Amino acid sequence: MSDSGNRKIGDVILKVDNISLSFGGVKALTNISFDVREHEIRAIIGPNGAGKSSMLNVINGVYLPQEGTITYRGEQRRDMNTHAAAASGIARTFQNIALFTGMTVLDNIMTGRNLKVKATFLEQALWIGRARKEEMEHRRVVEEIIDFLQLQHVRKTPVARLPYGIKKRVELARALAAEPTMLLLDEPMAGMNVEEKQDMCRFVLDTNDQFGTTIVLIEHDMGVVMDISDRVAVLDYGKKIGDGTPAEVRSNPDVIKAYLGAH
Amino acid sequence: MAEATTFPRLLRAHASARPTAPALREKYLGIWQTWTWSETQTEVREMACGLAALGFKRGDNLAIIGDNRPQLYMAFASAQCLGGVAVPMYQDAVADEMTYVLDNAEVKFAIVEDQEQVDKLLEAREKGSHVDHIIFSDPRGLRNYNAPGLQSLDSLRELGRKWDKEHAGTFDAELEKGTSKDVSVMLYTSGTTGKPKGVCQTHEAFIVAAQGGVAFDKLVATDNVLSYLPMAWVGDHLFSYAQWLVAGFTVNCPESAETVMIDLREIGPTYYFAPPRVFEGLLTNVMIRMEDASKLKRWLFDKFMAVAKRSGANILDGNEVSAGDKLMYALGNLFVYGPLKNTLGMSRIRVAYTAGAAIGPDLFRFYRSIGINLKQLYGQTETCAYVTLQPDRQIKFDSVGKAAPSVEVKLAENGEVLVRGPMVLKEYYKRPDATAESIDKEGYFHTGDAGVFDTEGHLKIIDRAKDVGRLASGAMFAPNYIENKLKFFPHIKEAVCFGHDKDNVMAFINIDLTAVGNWAERRNLVYSGYIDLAGKAEVYDLIRDCVEKANAELATEGELSHSQIARFLVLHKELDPDDDELTRTRKVRRGFIAEKYGPLVDALFTGKTVQHIETQVKFEDGRTGSIAADIKIMGAKRFPAVTKAAA
Numbered sequence: 001m002s003d004s005g006n007r008k009i010g011d012v013i014l015k016v017d018n019i020s021l022s023f024g025g026v027k028a029l030t031n032i033s034f035d036v037r038e039h040e041i042r043a044i045i046g047p048n049g050a051g052k053s054s055m056l057n058v059i060n061g062v063y064l065p066q067e068g069t070i071t072y073r074g075e076q077r078r079d080m081n082t083h084a085a086a087a088s089g090i091a092r093t094f095q096n097i098a099l100f101t102g103m104t105v106l107d108n109i110m111t112g113r114n115l116k117v118k119a120t121f122l123e124q125a126l127w128i129g130r131a132r133k134e135e136m137e138h139r140r141v142v143e144e145i146i147d148f149l150q151l152q153h154v155r156k157t158p159v160a161r162l163p164y165g166i167k168k169r170v171e172l173a174r175a176l177a178a179e180p181t182m183l184l185l186d187e188p189m190a191g192m193n194v195e196e197k198q199d200m201c202r203f204v205l206d207t208n209d210q211f212g213t214t215i216v217l218i219e220h221d222m223g224v225v226m227d228i229s230d231r232v233a234v235l236d237y238g239k240k241i242g243d244g245t246p247a248e249v250r251s252n253p254d255v256i257k258a259y260l261g262a263h
Numbered sequence: 264m265a266e267a268t269t270f271p272r273l274l275r276a277h278a279s280a281r282p283t284a285p286a287l288r289e290k291y292l293g294i295w296q297t298w299t300w301s302e303t304q305t306e307v308r309e310m311a312c313g314l315a316a317l318g319f320k321r322g323d324n325l326a327i328i329g330d331n332r333p334q335l336y337m338a339f340a341s342a343q344c345l346g347g348v349a350v351p352m353y354q355d356a357v358a359d360e361m362t363y364v365l366d367n368a369e370v371k372f373a374i375v376e377d378q379e380q381v382d383k384l385l386e387a388r389e390k391g392s393h394v395d396h397i398i399f400s401d402p403r404g405l406r407n408y409n410a411p412g413l414q415s416l417d418s419l420r421e422l423g424r425k426w427d428k429e430h431a432g433t434f435d436a437e438l439e440k441g442t443s444k445d446v447s448v449m450l451y452t453s454g455t456t457g458k459p460k461g462v463c464q465t466h467e468a469f470i471v472a473a474q475g476g477v478a479f480d481k482l483v484a485t486d487n488v489l490s491y492l493p494m495a496w497v498g499d500h501l502f503s504y505a506q507w508l509v510a511g512f513t514v515n516c517p518e519s520a521e522t523v524m525i526d527l528r529e530i531g532p533t534y535y536f537a538p539p540r541v542f543e544g545l546l547t548n549v550m551i552r553m554e555d556a557s558k559l560k561r562w563l564f565d566k567f568m569a570v571a572k573r574s575g576a577n578i579l580d581g582n583e584v585s586a587g588d589k590l591m592y593a594l595g596n597l598f599v600y601g602p603l604k605n606t607l608g609m610s611r612i613r614v615a616y617t618a619g620a621a622i623g624p625d626l627f628r629f630y631r632s633i634g635i636n637l638k639q640l641y642g643q644t645e646t647c648a649y650v651t652l653q654p655d656r657q658i659k660f661d662s663v664g665k666a667a668p669s670v671e672v673k674l675a676e677n678g679e680v681l682v683r684g685p686m687v688l689k690e691y692y693k694r695p696d697a698t699a700e701s702i703d704k705e706g707y708f709h710t711g712d713a714g715v716f717d718t719e720g721h722l723k724i725i726d727r728a729k730d731v732g733r734l735a736s737g738a739m740f741a742p743n744y745i746e747n748k749l750k751f752f753p754h755i756k757e758a759v760c761f762g763h764d765k766d767n768v769m770a771f772i773n774i775d776l777t778a779v780g781n782w783a784e785r786r787n788l789v790y791s792g793y794i795d796l797a798g799k800a801e802v803y804d805l806i807r808d809c810v811e812k813a814n815a816e817l818a819t820e821g822e823l824s825h826s827q828i829a830r831f832l833v834l835h836k837e838l839d840p841d842d843d844e845l846t847r848t849r850k851v852r853r854g855f856i857a858e859k860y861g862p863l864v865d866a867l868f869t870g871k872t873v874q875h876i877e878t879q880v881k882f883e884d885g886r887t888g889s890i891a892a893d894i895k896i897m898g899a900k901r902f903p904a905v906t907k908a909a910a
Binding site for chain 1: 293884
């Protein structure tokens, strides 16, 4: 199912080298290196506390690692900050949903267009000049995403009133609204039932297929990871213990020991 | 009375008489998009020519599967332009169910909505079906499919434009060849018993039925309908296709199945058709929201609903009403009924129909009392959903009205309703035995429903003729009738009654998760899900009250007083069409259920108080699992029979 014919996996788009991150005495990540290729679905898995979310936070600049470099689209840097990450086409979702709960789904997704807005504050406030034309264009993009993720029925519903599974989808929608080249998903299926998980898998695959978005995915659910990922990196206690295709990872003895259970 | 015409000719006439009037609308990307009659005609022509280019010819069947979409309604016409037959199929059917119909109808061409349907057809193809050409309207997720014969609707139309140029005049010649006696559509019956049968209906049948209905209710070109019921259902075909092309009104397609309520409000249809369960769902929602409303609002609502109950229906029927009541009703309209109708999206409705199952008297009266002209009709797939209609101002909640224009209705000796007229089916597809069985020598179609005429000539349907049984005592037992009584309680979603050849009547109950869930929340009753809630002692008490109320009513109904429910249980799972317990139109398959839950039925009749059961369930993705539960059984109070005079 994941292998959909002519979706071409390209060159390395993101490379992290020898990243180490610690909080005081706690070593969250130790000497981690891996790469992500263009258009691929790359999973990072590992038991609780393995450092998966920390790794994502390093990639999009929330944490500043003590050691190591990040190379994104050929540009090497030690520290990525969140604004630079967003401006360079990296969008993300969060493990604990981080939406504006009092706003409607539509408005929440609209905020994803923030970086694309050219009109000044005054123009927007008075809805004159560029603001008018721009808003229509942004609304069109947002409507396409609403259609894509099948959120029409909750378009004007405040997010606070939505069930958990739909909120997760709204978060994905907001990330997509930024038209990212790379999407970081932090446990998109956590806490979902079977049906919601299936829907989410479909949406992740469709996003990857239709927009060619590179996807870096953290996930607990092994079934999901093995089904939809092109390559999987495995972390344990802040160290990388395995890397490769789902089949390779599955037969890696270290991974079996650390994650899938002994024997 | 109907001049010999066909649906493609009707479409052509609208396109030339009113080319810029709106024919179809669909909400897309949050905006209502319109197809004018001339645009509709052009698209139909392109689709038809595209099909012709692929080799579709006179007499071929075209499968149509998906939610209500303008392109799919056009697909009906495109097949008919070429003298083909449209075969709409239920969009939520699983691949296996589809395979049967595809094979039975020898379908080689299919126009479908999206990837979901394409996947099912490809699965059917693997199992040996010969669906050579699959055309989809929504390309999402299908970019990398390269199955042979698979293409998008856009590319079909492109092909059609080219073919039309190369074969100038062929399309028009094909359209002219069509006659009103040709089969226009084949609708598969839901199959309460046995395999589904293809009901062949001619252009004439549906056009006569549509013309009758249009004249009866004075439908005009400026009317609007919202089409959201399955396209494979005869009701939708009559209301959103046949009447659309006869009256020339506008058909509006919702954005998605989940947005129907929102779309209903935006469109404000003037003509509306829904099975009772939709009206019931709407009312349940209103009642739940009212319970959460402020005291003042609740007081206003209760006060004015009492006024409406007293005089609303009379005002609607044009009967004499006192000036004081008129004034109160006008105030009520200002404060309650008007805003309520607006919320429901029913402000502009001139005529609304319900059919397909019995509607609860309270439910029916509620809508009429707030000024919605809700009426009942009766019909089957085999009669184009057109046998009897309730004339304005002659509305009774327990009858289905008088014979519609050009229909002859009579009763057989055993009470079965017989129907004759142009709307009766031509035949069951490839089933001469079934055709001969249901149409007699005089041309009467045997409906299988048992009915009676009242003194004013209104038909009243009691039950399926074959379902009407006898208790061991010999008293009449009409399970449907009792089940409907139970289902009229908002807390009960489904009910199944047993009692044929037995001493007493027993019942399975399905609670309504929304209504009972809300009721439980209000009482701080904690539950973890459907099974847990269904087994709660408090819920059993709630349901027992409902059952006993139904018993009290039955006690006043003569022979049926013997059918009072002795014992009941609340099922641990919802009855579901995916598990074959309901038909796709949500009718209870009593025999199947009795077999599947045999131990429960036995436990009811043998007087046990608890019974363990393990049940197979099918998930939406086709996998199966099982759930187990210990089910409690409870007795209900029965009442001595009361004669009408005493009541």
